[in-house]
Amino acid sequence: MDKLDRVMTLYRELNNRRYPVSRKQLEQKLECKGVTVKRAIGTLRDYFGVPVIYLRDQNGYVIDRAAGEHEIPGLWLNPEEIHALLVADSLLSNLEPGLVRAETGPFRQRLRNLMARIGGGEQHFDRIRLLSMGRRREQSRWFPRIAQAVLQRQRLRIGYHARSDDSASQREVSPQRLTHYRDNWYLDAWCHQREDLRTFSLDCIETAETLDRPALDMDNETLDRHYATAYGIFAGEPDKVAVLHFTAHRARWVANEIWHPQQTGYQLADGCYELRLPYRRHEELLGDILKYGADVEVMEPPSLREAVRRELERMTKKHEKSSHRISD
Template sequence: MERIERIHALHRILTASRYPVTVQRLQQELECSRATVYRDLAYLRDYLMAPVIGNGEAGFRYDANEGDRFELPGLWLSSDELHALLAAQQLLARSGGGMLSTALAPLQQRVEKLLDEHAGGRRMPVERVRVVPHRTRRLDEAAFRVVATSVLDRRRLAFEYRARSTDEATRRNVSPQRLTHYRDNWYLDAWDHDRDALRSFAVDRISGARLLEEAARDETDEQLDRHLASSYGIFSGEPKGWATIVFSAKAARWVADEHWHSQQQGRFLPDGRYELKVPYSNGRELLMDVLHYGADAQILEPPVLREQARALLSLALSQYDR
């Protein structure tokens, strides 16, 4: 019996029982271990807010004053779980007509069945919940397949890369490490053999991708995390310092609930503004996110990042003086 079936069965048992139900009886009816019974009771009480009372000796029941009013919620997925299921469902739906459509059909049916089960047995109108891509870039599917193959087959990869920052085209010979999906776009984390360093490449800027016969060099997870995930955003590396940004009281209502970095530090100031500190290596992406808030954000530290923001704002303002 799957967990969702056990929870529904447990709810029915407790609803129908006038007296406490022993753990032994719950084990028999739910066909599970004693530890599983306790986990399901805790989930029902703590996560679904059911009025479960009792203990392992006397048994468990619903509080007589609240049990009649309690119902299992129609949807009890977390936001991350719902997003993952809906994203998978909509992605599978968009793949129709391709070579994967037949192979993935059972998976799509399973996802839709799972969504329906979590809706309390009713059909979930998934069309009323949307997963909207944001700033998705055009991607060469042929290049993506070669890149993904190199990552999974652990083979070196050669390609031409045209960086957006310089528009310069260079040939790269790399050992792929990870394929990362970030902000609706794909990036390749790889060891660049010509530069003898770890680099991240936007897959949509890769062309002429070609698998090589040599096996890829493997970097440790610790080294990859330290270099690629320890600082702010996809343009990461060893942190060079911390940035301090102060947001207006108006913007604070948004920023205080946002996750910018795993090591971020935030606090409300006495006047209602919000101070956020994040580690960073390359300031490009951090500046883009800060400038997104316009006049509601101000970089205080470090001075060099503050000056870069001032220069960008001055340049933007000059576009309106013509």
């Protein structure tokens, strides 16, 4: 029985008894010695504020009912569970610094105090870190409002600046899901202007107003079919399958990677690795292919192979020009 379980058992034992309980009885119930019983009583009294008193004439401990009702929290956690919650809080805070830090601050401090009380010592949770690659500097200040609209199923009117064509627009949307993808947040929503599902990058949302109208609800199957079947952040049902061959050296890593939930892959006779995955638009997939350089070859479809070839050709020309400028 760990320390927190012991305190919980002690509270239940005293709270359910109408008469004082002797130290001997508590030692048997808590499976410990008298000094440990006294320590558990001290924790129950000092940390949880339960007025435990000792009645010398009856040789037992009791909760002082005259001091009023003293109900301790109904959520009981052992040290391992507290550790897990603090680690989860650290990871969540690292997803977007400042996003939930203030809201979870009091709860986090109570967990740390509880760990200290039960002998957990100083915990170095800053030793857990997430390295962000590609997180945009400005995440939306409207995140809390947008998240609330998603959960409460309310419509939003948003001012959106599209980077693709540098245009600004006002949209009325029915939020469906918040998505955290490659260190950035996105809103999946039904756009009432376009009458279709759209994905909005939160850092491009310049204004957000909650409307007094219920959001249009869409079932999970429809949302998954639209958002989760093609490759990457681009939505829509896939209409092509990419076939990639990785060198035997690179296969040591790629064979254990998940690029897409519906991917298939297997080792080839020469030690290379074949990866097949569905996609609709090639822009994001193209970038992921190029980062492997000569360790990957696109086998199918021809359109994707040609897109890689053209991009490599443009890169080569650009770097040849750059080298001339540097040499000059």
